[in-house]
Amino acid sequence: MSLLSLSSPGWGGVLLMGLLMSLQVAIGGYLLGLLIGIGGAAGKLWGGPILRDLLEVYTTVVRGVPELVLILILYYAGTDAVNQLMQLLGLPAVDISGLTAGIFVIGVVQGAYSTEVLRGAILAVPPGQLEAARAYGMSPLLSLRRITFPAMLPYAIPGLSNLWLIATKDTALLAVVGFAELTLVTRQAAGTTKAFLTFFLAAGALYLMVTLVSNLIIGIIEKRARRGFARPEGAA
């Protein structure tokens, strides 16, 4: 247990820092993903044929290619490309930080998944409700904000909450670029001290805490979102 104490001989502080880093990337990536997802779902449902095809390529490719490959390509090939461009322009080389790359990659990946979650949820909204919005002259944006979005939330929340939990754990991928997030520091602590069980359980507990807190918040949001929906109760 002393291994987990917060100050130096113990690794608790390192783990907490790792958690903080993970959360930073996860929140950034998730929000970016949500933005992309909203645009993507709207584009897939209401966009022109070209946009729809492009989005289909995006969601298929990004979901299909393992995140690890994406992050390596972006981090190595991408920085190379950016720096060559900078050189051509006579500018000094930039160093894309692990954090930026991480948020970007996780955001792009999450965007592809949320596009599909949101599309499914929007399709689940009874079409009449959206028709009513249009019939009264709501602009697409307004009806998205006032009607579509709140009406589809109950259908989207489970999928979106899954994505959030996946985001918190996908940060582990950034270990390949040496980004000190929770999974990596856990492995380091465990490997150094050989106290595998202790550290893996500790990390598990930290993740679980994040989940429980998230569940609490999601629960509140979901409760609000489900107002007005008659639940299918017992199968009496």
Add this chain to the structure above:
Amino acid sequence: MDKVDRQINADGEGNMTDKAQAIEVRDLYKRFGPLEVLKGVSLSASQGDVIALIGGSGSGKSTFLRCINMLELPTAGSVTIHGETIEMKQDGHGGLMPANRRQIQRIRTKLGMVFQSFNLWQHMTVLQNVIEVPVHVLGQPKDQAIAVAETLLRRVGLYEKRDAYPAFLSGGQQQRAAIARALAIQPLVMLFDEPTSALDPELVGEVLSVIGDLARENRTMILVTHEMKFARQVASHVIYLHGGVIEEQGPPEAIFENPQSERLKKFISSIH
């Protein structure tokens, strides 16, 4: 019946031209896949007119209403609201598509609609449903919108249910909420799709008087209904839709007491 014939049918009424033109629908066609539902329907209404649209189930009444505000894109034809024609262009698959979304949006704010299936927003209470468009589309101050909404809800007898969600209302209550929602935007033209189907006779009377009030305010209404008595009391002009075309039209007395076409005669006789 050929096209020219229909054309004459549609424009043949003289008594409509003395007031400003509110709606003008020309030669509307609508096809769902292989099924041609509307085969050239025209209609014109002046301000303050109440036009009743009658016809068998599945004859395309709802489709026609929905084409007027472009919820359903017509295959061919044009719609003009208060002098402004909705711009359409070919969509490349033998149909039309809107050329100018903004314009449609603007025109739609002048059109109210009560849907056959109500289409209340399930995530909002009755009151929120009613004030939604006034506040968020028309930009009215919220207090004012609430005041208007409460008056309307009182009128349709739904004041006590203003904070209930639609899923917990009876059929008739939902329909009244839908009517209040459409009235709240005070549209120039109101499209009613069977607005009394779930209402008891007393409430039907109330809706009747609402429609009368609207007409007196010089608003225009198109009303789909299966209740012939109701149509007769309220309409200034009745259109009988059959087989995708206007089979017969005229003032209510003529239609109900002296129908010309065989089809309409049969239809009227079944009211007994």
Add this chain to the structure above:
Amino acid sequence: MDKVDRQINADGEGNMTDKAQAIEVRDLYKRFGPLEVLKGVSLSASQGDVIALIGGSGSGKSTFLRCINMLELPTAGSVTIHGETIEMKQDGHGGLMPANRRQIQRIRTKLGMVFQSFNLWQHMTVLQNVIEVPVHVLGQPKDQAIAVAETLLRRVGLYEKRDAYPAFLSGGQQQRAAIARALAIQPLVMLFDEPTSALDPELVGEVLSVIGDLARENRTMILVTHEMKFARQVASHVIYLHGGVIEEQGPPEAIFENPQSERLKKFISSIH
């Protein structure tokens, strides 16, 4: 009005007892939170009876129907179908709950229902909707069920739409599909919740004749409707619901021509 009084009201009709009892509802109470919708409603019907339930919007007609097949659990009261009383027990919150799910299920197969909001299964075509219960609940062979279904669909004029999904049907077509679905199970007792609200007069006539046929086959029907003329033509007994209780009941002639209570008089007068 106290309980004993109501009891007499409900049982006071002599002409129902000469045939076998089909439905017997006693003293039904139903409360939604603070709102008491039914305050002791009793009803009894013999085989072949057609009972029309009329009343204002929100008066609890649908709730009453839904309590008969236990879709809504009554707060108090009992329901007996063809001599079998549905077993209920206290749920510990001042309401009732079913004591025997099997029994309810079995009884429900004898009850057909046409919902006010149709409730067609959206993931099935019209034909699939109609054969679903015969095949998967009653265990009829599929061919036979299809044959029956097609006959029914022809009768309600929906044969061409048998392979369409409900979302693509007009309101009246959906309602007809819902009627066909309920008829396909050939129930002993049929509960109709405003089965003609979306139908044109010709189809109303058709439904009328369907109901007549059912009555001749000695099936029992309870019919909620807002169309008084329809109620009058079809019903053997009319019940007027108001304020959660039966305000008045009797044979159609008595109710419509010689209403006793002030409330009913006002209701009837608004039909004009």
Add this chain to the structure above:
Amino acid sequence: QEVKVGVDSGPYPPFSSPDASGKWVGWEIEIMDALCAEAKLKCVLTPLAFDGLIPALTSKKIDAIMSSMSITDERKKMIDFSDKYYNTPTAVIGPKGVKFEPTAEGLKGKIIGVQVSTIHAEYAQKYFGKAVSEIKEYQTQDEANADLAAGRLDAIQADLITLDAFLKTDAGKACCELKGNVKDDPAILGSGVGVGLRKEDTAMKDKFNAAIKAIRTNGTYDTISKKYFDFNIYGK
């Protein structure tokens, strides 16, 4: 001149591992400091995934690798190496109470574990591949050790120092013992561990070679090694 030196972000005690305050410690880290001081280079330690070290080197994210990377012909196709700075023999361990030699006959019919893509994996494939019933490849050495302790392996082949460290832990002491060193094959087992460098970076290579020679002769190398090992780690 600043030199970014890449090390495996996974801990590899006693060579390189982070301590609880996040500082990297170990024999290899001290050697690195000594080399850099000798060559007058300002070295910046950069932890990365082991997989990512060579790509990072070639894409100039780092300038040198010091992460117990053996000098092999395959690797030489991609990068260059300095002279070796240590070399340890390869050994086999197994459960207590079962006697066998670390040879093909001795391992006949057994399940042997190695770390994936190491020189040991290649060696085991070549010399024991036909005799043993299965070669299981593990992502990390710790996992192989755990499986040996759990009875799912009959033997592990790895670097003597790593195995020695495992045998000194409680789990190691309880279950297993050293079975002996395997016959050397320099073609596979390589000629020791060197500093990985870019091929075109010959100046850097010269500096490291000179520095290695210098600390070997001035006694720094031995002083550091004595703190960690009680035998000659440089090898022959």
Add this chain to the structure above:
Amino acid sequence: MSEVTAIPAYQAPKARSLFEPHRIFLMVLFAIILLSMAWFMRWDWIPKYQTRLLWGIWETIVMLFSTAIAGFILAVPLGLVQVTGPKPLAWLARGFCTLIRGTPLLLQLWLLYYGLGSLFAQYPEIRQSFLWPYLRQAWPYGFAALTISFAAYEGEVMRGAFAGVPKGELEAAKAYGMGRFTMFRRIWLPRAIQRTLPTLTGETVIQLKSTPLVATVTVVDVYAVISKVRQDTFLTYEPLLLLAAIYLILTGILVFSFRQLEKRIPNRGV
């Protein structure tokens, strides 16, 4: 009115052609990228690893389908009891989903394999039993961990889907005397699946990309083979690109087949 608009002949709502201009453009672009990759990069290692790669792909596919199917079968009751089950069961299911979704899959796998697995090893009774040859292998643990994880994530999705089926449609089923199971099988489940399909596709693709974790317990899937190639050859991009291509093709097949399922029940446009 003379300008009687001739309405254009009806054109059947054809499936959109593959050969619309922008699609051709995309395909050409793709072909160029592919060709330049083939030309400028090193692929000479493929023949050497060919059989192992094929085995790896097979292993991945088997892992994916077996765990997704088993996981889905578990997910259905997990979602259902949360919506309608008795309170204790609902809490149990909810707790299970939270626990599994809340902790990394790697940790679960690790606990199962190195924790539980080595516990088994300590009991001679188990070591002697006929189960031991299986328990000694890695795939049962990989299978169990992946199945549980899929069940938990998908259980959450199914919960939303079950709750979202319009109440009226269930009432109709009840009113006609459908048994609880029949109603579930014929109405509730198909309706729930129908509206959860797009999300289900995503979850399955995520599952595909979770399968590499089994490599940590020595199951050799395609990802493990590619890792080996990378570590053997020190090529940075080529093996990863091949891996990406393999996963892309698998994803493409998944997405396409799920989209076909989606299309089986038409949806009125939104």
